[in-house]
Amino acid sequence: MSSQRTSTRNTILDAAEQLFAVQGHDNTSMRQITSAASVNLSSVNYHFGSKDGLVQAVFQRRLRALNDERLALLNELENNAKGEALKPSHVLEAFFSPLVLHACSPGPDERAFVPLLERSMSDPGGFIRAAIIDEHSEVFSRFRQALLKSLPDVPEDEIIWRFHFMLGATSYAISGAEALRSAMDWPHPQQKEAESAQVLLQRLMSFLLGGLRAPLPNSGAVPACNNINPTATNGRSLP
Amino acid sequence: MSSQRTSTRNTILDAAEQLFAVQGHDNTSMRQITSAASVNLSSVNYHFGSKDGLVQAVFQRRLRALNDERLALLNELENNAKGEALKPSHVLEAFFSPLVLHACSPGPDERAFVPLLERSMSDPGGFIRAAIIDEHSEVFSRFRQALLKSLPDVPEDEIIWRFHFMLGATSYAISGAEALRSAMDWPHPQQKEAESAQVLLQRLMSFLLGGLRAPLPNSGAVPACNNINPTATNGRSLP
DNA sequence: GTCTATATCATGATAGAC
DNA sequence: GTCTATCATGATATAGAC
Numbered sequence: 327m328s329s330q331r332t333s334t335r336n337t338i339l340d341a342a343e344q345l346f347a348v349q350g351h352d353n354t355s356m357r358q359i360t361s362a363a364s365v366n367l368s369s370v371n372y373h374f375g376s377k378d379g380l381v382q383a384v385f386q387r388r389l390r391a392l393n394d395e396r397l398a399l400l401n402e403l404e405n406n407a408k409g410e411a412l413k414p415s416h417v418l419e420a421f422f423s424p425l426v427l428h429a430c431s432p433g434p435d436e437r438a439f440v441p442l443l444e445r446s447m448s449d450p451g452g453f454i455r456a457a458i459i460d461e462h463s464e465v466f467s468r469f470r471q472a473l474l475k476s477l478p479d480v481p482e483d484e485i486i487w488r489f490h491f492m493l494g495a496t497s498y499a500i501s502g503a504e505a506l507r508s509a510m511d512w513p514h515p516q517q518k519e520a521e522s523a524q525v526l527l528q529r530l531m532s533f534l535l536g537g538l539r540a541p542l543p544n545s546g547a548v549p550a551c552n553n554i555n556p557t558a559t560n561g562r563s564l565p
Numbered sequence: 566m567s568s569q570r571t572s573t574r575n576t577i578l579d580a581a582e583q584l585f586a587v588q589g590h591d592n593t594s595m596r597q598i599t600s601a602a603s604v605n606l607s608s609v610n611y612h613f614g615s616k617d618g619l620v621q622a623v624f625q626r627r628l629r630a631l632n633d634e635r636l637a638l639l640n641e642l643e644n645n646a647k648g649e650a651l652k653p654s655h656v657l658e659a660f661f662s663p664l665v666l667h668a669c670s671p672g673p674d675e676r677a678f679v680p681l682l683e684r685s686m687s688d689p690g691g692f693i694r695a696a697i698i699d700e701h702s703e704v705f706s707r708f709r710q711a712l713l714k715s716l717p718d719v720p721e722d723e724i725i726w727r728f729h730f731m732l733g734a735t736s737y738a739i740s741g742a743e744a745l746r747s748a749m750d751w752p753h754p755q756q757k758e759a760e761s762a763q764v765l766l767q768r769l770m771s772f773l774l775g776g777l778r779a780p781l782p783n784s785g786a787v788p789a790c791n792n793i794n795p796t797a798t799n800g801r802s803l804p
Numbered sequence: 805g806t807c808t809a810t811a812t813c814a815t816g817a818t819a820g821a822c
Numbered sequence: 823g824t825c826t827a828t829c830a831t832g833a834t835a836t837a838g839a840c
């Protein structure tokens with residue numbers, strides 16, 4: 327019956343998402359998924375056609391919600407400030423805060439998705455990345471235009487590059503926060519639970535804003551505050 | 566004979582690295598590697614014990630060279646400025662420029678390694694990440710201390726977080742430069758070859774320095790320039 | 805729609821001759 | 823050190839009864 331259909335479908339989706347987040351999608355077998363979901367092995371082929379169809383469905387479900395959220399925030403900003411250029415900080419928050427808040431969400435599945443997303447973006451040969459950037463194309467276009475208007479002095483090239491850098495910083499803020507702690511012998515091993523979404527978000531936002539509004543690199547010439555030591559960077563081989 | 570041994574070993578290492586960069590290490594079979602290297606299938610087990618031993622060897626080879634390079638640059642900086650605190654821009658360049666320059670290197674294998682490195686860091690269940698952060702531990706410690714001395718007004722927590730953010734920005738600067746171009750309908754599809762290492766490095770350095778020296782988020786209170794709209798961020802579900 | 809059973813294939817690892 | 827041949831395993835996908 328129909329209610330059974332969507333129930334089974336969503337059960338598979340949930341189980342797959344959780345396993346993908348821990349193991350990655352190609353280290354996760356359909357047998358693991360169907361066992362965790364307590365459904366039959368063949369049901370995934372029935373509902374999603376193939377394993378690839380399943381992982382695509384996993385991403386689309388969360389990604390659509392995430393990007394809808396971002397667009398809603400941006401629409402609200404643009405409605406409130408009629409015609410006026412938005413503040414860069416508000417644009418950044420509309421884009422990045424849904425991601426960070428999802429990543430710190432109490433729901434374990436929801437929280438696990440964000441690192442999974444970041445990881446899957448860096449799979450070059452994957453069909454997934456194509457699906458992800460396709461799902462993002464409208465959002466990127468909207469936010470790029472908003473940033474352009476809010477920073478009229480910064481050339482478009484630079485905006486796009488810096489937007490790209492900000493994506494990377496946010497990615498590491500989320501998925502790698504715990505990873506490098508041991509490597510850098512983190513001075514405060516006792517992490518407070520309260521050091522969660524809001525604090526991380528503020529740390530990140532300060533950094534992103536600082537980078538976004540940094541003085542432009544005077545292309546060609548060497549910037550005053552950013553001097554490259556020629557002897558250090560030109561000689562690639564070491565003594 | 567001995568010359569044959571190291572020759573075979575390095576041939577395998579090169580072929581594996583190249584394939585890993587394109588496909589990822591766990592989408593690459595030993596049969597692919599040995600075919601590309603024109604060696605026997607069993608030779609990888611003979612020389613590296615197992616497939617895992619091979620991938621670990623692939624990473625160690627390049628990583629050691631990269632980190633030696635970084636440490637040499639830092640040593641040179643500290644020798645030149647005796648006792649004095651280093652400029653943050655110089656510390657950042659000593660750490661990040663070897664990575665970026667490798668990523669833009671003319672050698673295809675060398676260039677391909679950096680995205681591979683970034684991707685493998687985001688595999689949570691992997692034994693590789695442990696090896697990578699182990700290989701980085703001395704470098705991180707040295708550069709963390711250098712940054713601390715060069716920015717005495719910034720608390721240690723913030724330094725470490727921002728260092729982490731910078732790693733992310735650099736990662737995306739390198740591995741994803743081409744990835745999101747289509748998604749954001751990049752305005753200049755014709756990419757000049759000259760837009761390579763130096764220009765990218767300057768763009769990145771401006772951003773990193775801006776973020777590193779950004780005003781601190783006044784922890785607890787809400788910063789003036791960074792206001793979160795409560796109605797927009799608390800209501801997670803959309804109409 | 806769900807289940808069992810199976811087909812088909814690719815992988816990592818090893819045994820043993822040379 | 824290198825090779826051939828093979829094993830054992832686990833993967834996706836499908837056929838066909840219910």
